[in-house]
Amino acid sequence: LGKSASAGILASACSPLAEKDAWGPLGKLRLNRSSCGQGPFYQTPFEAAYRDVAEQRNFRKLEALFVEADADGSGEMSLDEFRAALRKDHMQKSFSLLGVQPHQAEVVFKRMNKNN
Structure with a gap:
């Protein structure tokens, strides 16, 4: 996958979760939601x-x-x-x-x- 294709897949995966707050109690421990599709995926709270x-x-x-x-x-x-x-x-x-x-x-x- 190219860089833009992988970014698109990542954005589409993050978007519905962010909209529905599907992260639940793990939201505080999981990736910073603003990092969905933006920047390194490993920088987390x-x-x-x-x-x-x-x-x-x-x-x-x-x-x-x-x-x-x-x-x-x-x-x-x-x-x-x-x-x-x-x-x-x-x-x-x-x-x-x-x-x-x-x-x-x-x-x-x-x-x-x-x-x-």
């Missing part, structure tokens, strides 16, 4: 939601790592506690998976420190 969930999951992991790194249990982590945590193999691996390398400890800490 679902993908945006998936990215949000991944970010939240990474944030929770990072938060758990910081709680573990808070050696004195004060609820605040010092740069020394952060450096000490990054000397532990399992912490290095965990932080590394989140994009934080041991040699970046001071830079990362300063960017995240609300007191500076």
